[in-house]
Amino acid sequence: MDLFLVFVILGVIVLYLCVVIVRQGTVAVVTVFGKYTRVMTPGLNFKIPFIEFIYRRISIQNRSVELAFQAITADQANVNFKAMLVYSVLSQEEEVIKNVAFKFIDEASFMQALIRTIEGSIRSFVATKRQSEILSLRTEIIEHVKSQIDVLLETWGYHLIDLQLNDIAFDEVIMRSMAQVVASSNLKAAAENEGQALLITKTKAAQAEGNAIQISAEAEKTASQLRGQGVALFREEVAKGMAESARVMNEAKLDASLILFSIWTEAIKHFAENGKGNVLFLDGSTDGMEKTMQQLMAIQKLNNNGDTPPPAKR
Known part of the structure; x- marks a missing residue:
């Protein structure tokens, strides 16, 4: 048992x-x-x-590793990289698995070789570029690394799936200088935009002012014409009225000086009402009235015969 x-x-x-x-x-x-x-x-x-x-x-699953290293550009600027690498075993074929199992003594040795190879590839690429070019070459750096690393990894039994450059940064001094350059460029662009805006504003204002002056001049011209026509019509109507009055009084064998006297008194009344304290000197002599009467009679003759009145005596 x-x-x-x-x-x-x-x-x-x-x-x-x-x-x-x-x-x-x-x-x-x-x-x-x-x-x-x-x-x-x-x-x-x-x-x-x-x-x-x-x-x-x-x-045989996908694996990832984070990298942090430094490179130097052609103009001696330090660039700090942070990257993420995604890789996996190439396939489950027997020869591939044998390479993975026996190429390196252990996993740590493989990881060290992989990381150093990728860092070296990026450093060799960055060493041929200038500082100002690096930030715009993210895609080119990744493609350069993949083209070099893929073949090598296949001999080890692995495949590079993805490489991401999560951060590209320069030293603090360089970052400050780059920030100043960007700020200066922004200020320059803002000043140029402001100047263009001011130029456009002043141009529009000048055009508006010119249009306003033109419109005002046209309005003043029209107003002057209308005022002139109004004054001419007023004088014509006054002359017609005075000539008619003189004709009626002449037919009635009355002294035409009564018309002058009436006009004179109306004028004095108007001056008194609207003079506002101003001093006016008026020619109220008999000669002055006679001259006015002769002018009125000439206007009457013009209205009756259609002829041009003789020039007034001075």
Whole structure:
């Protein structure tokens, strides 16, 4: 009975040593006495105890690593890079898995080689460019690294999926100088825009002022013409009225000086009402009235005969 129990226990141990469970997303490399023999795929697998050993479990999933390093441009400016690298095993083919398992002594050595290779590729590219060009060459840097690294990684059994340059920064002194350059450019652009706006504003104002002056001049011209026509009509009507009055009084054999006297008194009344304290000197002599009468009679003759009146005596 004790012997049977011993065999059962030994059987369980052997069975336990024979069973190998490989997780999804990984493969297991099996060796026999240190020599590669086969690859175990995900799921339940079996091996020969004490003869076959699991040399290494390899993940075939995507992996990522963050990088932080410094490079120097052609004009001796320090550039600080922060990048993220995404890579994976090239495929599950046997030769690829053998390369992944045996190319490097361990995972740490592979990571060190990968990181240093990428950093060196970026540094060699940046060393040929000037500081002012770096920020605009993000895509070119990534393409340069991929073109150089892909072939090398394939010999190691890996594939570069993505490389992202998350941050490109210069030293603090350079950043301040770049900020000053940008600020100066912005101020220059703002000044130019302000000057253009002021020029446009003044041009529009000058055009508006010129249009206003032109309109005002046209209005003044029209108003002067209308005033002149009004004064001419007024004088014509006054002359007609006075000539008519003189004719009526002449037919009635009355002295025309009565008309002058009436006009004279009306004028004095108007002057008194609207003079506002101003002093006016009027020619109220008989000669002055006579001269006015002669002018009125000439206007009457003009209205009766249609002839041009003789010029007034001075």
